[in-house]
Amino acid sequence: MALFEIRGLTHFFGGLKAVSNFNVTFEGGELMGLIGPNGAGKTTIFNLVCGVYHPSHGDLRIEGRSLSRLFPHQVTALGIARTFQNIRLWPEMSVLDNVRVAHNYKLSYGFLDTIFQTSRYRREEKGIDRRSEEVLEIMGLRDHARELAKNLPYGLQRKVEIARALVIRPKLLLLDEPSAGMNLGEKEALIGLIRWIRKEFNLTLWLIEHEMRVVMNLCEKIQVLDFGEMIADGRPDEIQSNPRVVEAYLGKEID
Amino acid sequence: MSKYSLTLLAFLFFVLAVGLSWAGTLSPYLQLVLMFVGVNIMMSSSLNLVNGYMGEFSCGHAGFMAVGAYTTSLLTVWFFTSGSVFGPNLLPPAWAAALFPFILLFGGLIAALAGLLVAFPSFRTRGDYLAIITLAVNFIVKSAIENIQPIGGARGFMGMGRVINGMKEVADIPWMMIWTWVFAFLTILLIKRFVSSTYGKGIIAIRDDEIAAEIMGVNTRRAKMVAFMLSSGVAGLAGGLFAHILGYINPGSFGIMKSTEALVMVYLGGMGSLSGSVLSAIVFTLLLEVLRPLQLYKWVVVPLILILLMLFRTEGLLGHRELTDVFPRLKRIFGSKEEVHGAL
Helix, strand or coil: CEEEEEEEEEEEEEEEEEEEEEEEEEEECCCEEEEECCCCCHHHHHHHHCCCCCEEEEEECCCCCCCCCCCCCHHHHHCEEEECCCCCCCCCCCHHHHHHHHHHHHHHCCHHHHCCCCCCHHHHHHHHHHHHHHHHHCCCCHCCCCEEHHHHCHHHHHHHHHHHHHHHHHCEEECCCCCCCCHHHHHHHHHHHHHHHHHHHEEEEEEECCCHHHHHHHHHHHEEEEEEEEEEEHHHHHHHHHHHHHHHHHCCCCC | HHHHHHHHHHHHHHHHHHHHHCCCCCCCCHHHHHHHHHHHHHHHHHHHHHHHHHHCCCCCCHHHHHHHHHHHHHHHHHHCCCCCCCCCCCHHHHHHHHHHHCCCCHHHHHHHHHHHHHHCCHHHCCHHHHHHHHHHHHHHHHHHHHHHHHHHHHHHHHHHHHHHHHHHHHCCCHCCCCHHHHHHHHHHHHHHHCCHHHHHHHHHHHCHHHHHHHHHCHHHHHHHHHHHHHHHHEEEEHHHHHHHHEEEHHHHHHHHHHHHHHHHHHHCCCCCHHHHHHHHHHHHHHHHHHCCHHHHHHHHHHHHHHHHHHHHHHCCCCCCCCCCCHCCHHHHHHHHCCCCCCEE
């Protein structure tokens, strides 16, 4: 059984067909890229996976379980985490709290436990503190743990976002344009970071990216989307020479 | 030792307030003011949970107070006094002393259920639209009570004074002073524990970015339900206490004016700051009493203070911070267990 698969995914916004008959399969362990011009429907696909929208047609399954009618937090509990195109940390919370709150998906205690601070509550909070510190340590963010998320520089905010996603111990991690707004040096560092977390956490990764350097460098397989439809699918070198991809990005050549 | 000094301080205050009331050193008027401070602490800190921590704008808090006030009062009067409305008392009046906190909690529970009236719409709307819904709920509650004639309608409801007299037969101590401050302290503890847990911080995440909260595993529907129910439940407790402190309630006291007072206290103290809410409840209650000689002009001066505050200190006295963040030296004395926790 595949780790994650999408079959015949189609989604309409009113009369607009944003995604049309999209398919993908992850066997587990891949690092796949999803590229395409602005408005091609890439982020919509991620939103469909996460349960922000429910698809008009088609089926999404992780380890055989269907996602198409679940709430986002239930999708998260099944092992799918993501980062966002424009960073969506909780700005008024500390870095540590940003990471701690991500543990909500599997809290075993309830409201009354927090009020009476039962032993179950204490045990779990202790575990959450330990794991959060651990992830921040691994990501090299320990020195920033007590700072408010909004006060960090852009590159570090990206890192916090990835740390927050890793807390969920995802089977599949979706990265939505992780290099957006980064300078050359930060992009190089990002490529290294993605490679490293992939190995360290044994992740299956799906990446939306505009920056060709990053995609071509990282991904083993790339899918190209244009107007909601997949127009190409293959290894980076195949994609680069595919005439339909060149056309979608640069336009048709005039004879 | 520093860890317990805040508890110690609270306990000292409690003993002093109750002791001086019992000995008669505090005049009945001062006792009344002191009890209103307690009620207002409950109102402002519970509203802060929704408006400050969760970032919604609820402006019908008095509606839930009314639900709690009427539920509690009807029950105590029905159980412990004989009168024209409910007939002879069901239980000996003296039992009121023991059963009052439970009836109060029941009133809070009913108010919490009324909070669902706001919680369910909040799944789909937020911001201005939800604010209008909360306003509507306030009006619904007030108008409903005004139109139920058996409980007095717009004339109001009384008889709680006799319930208190029943308690006094058991022991002549300032019962309402005790219960008001016990519940005020419990409220502070409750909200503090809630917002410093990973579970409760989910509602701060909703304020900061609801979509991110939902996608990163916070069950936002459940979190909103818990926050609204907790907030309105505490308002219901405050209402029950308010009713028994005064001995008389009418729907008019739970109108938009009361809701606005709660809002003013929250914004005066600072959004998402528990110590701010406590501080502002004290300041606001005392301010209203100090300005009493101005009579109606009080309502010119108080809003003016609010305008000035919003102009020069938009975030309120302690926006998103606690007293210990502003005066780090306090931390050495009170040694808050938590280190600085961002939004807390």
